[in-house]
Amino acid sequence: MTTYILRHGQTDYSRRYLVNGDPTKPVQLNEEGRAALSGAWSELPLHSVATWLTSDFPRARQTASLLMGVPSPALVTDARLNELDYGDFEGKPFLEYAVWLDRHGSRERPPGATESQREGIRRMVTGVLGALEHPGPRVLVSHGLLVSVLVWYQNRAATEALPLFLPEAPHLEPIAISDDELPLLMTALLDDLDSGMLREATDSGEASVLRIGEGLAVATVDSVSHPPDQKDLPHA
Numbered sequence: 001m002t003t004y005i006l007r008h009g010q011t012d013y014s015r016r017y018l019v020n021g022d023p024t025k026p027v028q029l030n031e032e033g034r035a036a037l038s039g040a041w042s043e044l045p046l047h048s049v050a051t052w053l054t055s056d057f058p059r060a061r062q063t064a065s066l067l068m069g070v071p072s073p074a075l076v077t078d079a080r081l082n083e084l085d086y087g088d089f090e091g092k093p094f095l096e097y098a099v100w101l102d103r104h105g106s107r108e109r110p111p112g113a114t115e116s117q118r119e120g121i122r123r124m125v126t127g128v129l130g131a132l133e134h135p136g137p138r139v140l141v142s143h144g145l146l147v148s149v150l151v152w153y154q155n156r157a158a159t160e161a162l163p164l165f166l167p168e169a170p171h172l173e174p175i176a177i178s179d180d181e182l183p184l185l186m187t188a189l190l191d192d193l194d195s196g197m198l199r200e201a202t203d204s205g206e207a208s209v210l211r212i213g214e215g216l217a218v219a220t221v222d223s224v225s226h227p228p229d230q231k232d233l234p235h236a
Contacts, residue, residue, distance in 0.1 A: 001135075001136030001137050001138075001178070001179045002136060002137050002138075002176050002177065002178050002179065003128070003131050003132075003136065003137070003138045003139075003140055003176070003177050003179070003182055004044055004045075004137070004138065004139045004140065004174040004175070004176050005128065005140045005142065005146070005147060005150065005174060005175050005177065006040065006139070006140070006141055006142075006147065006171075006172055006173060006174040006175070007141075007142065007143060007144045007147045007169045007170065007171050007172065007173070008029070008033075008057070008059045008060045008062075008063040008141055008142070008143065008171065008172075009029040009033030009034065009036055009037060009059065009062075009063045009066075009171050009172055010029065010030055010032050010033035010036065010171045011027050011028065011029055011030055011033060011059050012027075012030050013027050014144075014171070015030065015032070016093075017093055017094045017095070018091060018092065018093060018094065019084075019086045019089055019090065019091070019092060019093075019094050019097055020057075020083065020086075020090065020091065021082075021083045021084050021085045021086040021087075021090060021113075022085075022090055023055070023056040023057045023058070023079075023082060023083075025058075025090075025091075026058055027057070027058060027059050028058055028059060028062055029059055029062055029063065029066075033059075033063075033171065034066065036171060036172055037063070037066055037067060037172065039172060039173075040067060040172040040173075040174065041067065043173075043174055044067065044139060044174060045137055046067065046068075046069060048137055049068075049072070049073065049137050049138065049139050050073060050134070050135035050136055050137055050138065051073060051076060051131070051134035051135050051136065051137075051138040051139075052064045052067075052068055052072065052073060052074075052075050052076065052138070052139050052141075053075075053076045053077070053078055053081065053131055053134065053138060053139070053140045053141070054075060054076070054077055054078075054081065054140070054141040054142070055077065055078065055079070055081035055082045055083065055141070055142050055143065056077050056078075056079050056081075056082055057082060057083060057143070060081070060141045060142060060143070061075065061077065061141075063141045063172070064139065064141045067139070067141075076134060078127050078130060078131075079127075080123050080124065080126050080127030080130060081124060081127040081128075081140065081142040081143075081146070082123075082124075082143075083143040083145070084113075084115065084117060084120040084143075084145060085113045085114045085115050085120065086110060086113060087109070087110040087111050087112030087113030087114075088110065088111040088112035088113075089110055090112075097110065098165065101117060101164055101165075102164065105164070106118040106121075106162075106164055117145075117164075118193065120145070121145065121146075121149055121193065122190065122193050122194075124142065124143075124145070124146040124149075125146075125149075125186050125189050125190055125193070126186075126190070127142075128140065128146070128150070128182070128186055129182070129183065129186040129187070129190075131182075132179065132182060132183060136179060139174070144168055144169040145166075145169075147169035147175065148166035148167060148168065148169045149166065149189075150175060150177075150185075151167075151169065151175060152166050152167075153185070153189050154175075154185070
């Protein structure tokens with residue numbers, strides 16, 4: 001069996017690079033996000049999906065509901081798949097949060113937040129591991145940070161440091177992980193997070209920068225000399 005993991009469709013928040021870590025906010029897909037669902041339909045085994053899982057966020061649940069069609073299995077929500085809690089940065093430009101993160105690191109909780117970036121990543125990974133409790137094939141709709149971390153971890157070099165900022169995950173492009181691979185990959189990632197093996201790139205003195213590229217917004221990590229407040233930072 002296989003688990004297909006994808007980021008929700010585009011919203012006005014993600015288009016404008018605003019952060020939303022509060023699931024009670026009614027952030028829904030915009031017109032472009034709904035129109036783009038046709039691409040995901042062609043990449044997912046819609047007729048054979050046994051379990052649909054999402055975070056608690058409206059945009060994730062809406063994405064799954066529009067993909068599911070009728071008839072389909074019931075939708076399962078798991079709060080472990082939720083977006084990060086951004087605390088006092090809620091609703092603000094990602095740039096403001098990213099500048100704070102660049103200065104304080106992934107292990108410190110932002111003002112007003114209940115978790116750090118590192119704690120949030122660990123939570124999300126446990127949610128992915130928990131998907132195996134449900135019948136497969138599965139489609140899991142979550143958020144960009146989770147997808148970015150999984151893609152990075154699958155392709156990383158053995159000694160590569162976990163960057164504070166990762167390439168932004170495109171909307172609605174699933175990554176497929178088999179049931180044989182998923183528990184091994186998630187358990188290894190959790191072990192590395194807990195053991196400190198995945199140190200941050202900034203721990204070794206490397207400077208980071210994010211920029212919005214042409215076409216899809218892409219976060220990159222490069223050595224540069226300009227200060228954080230001059231960076232163009234996309235939403236995670």
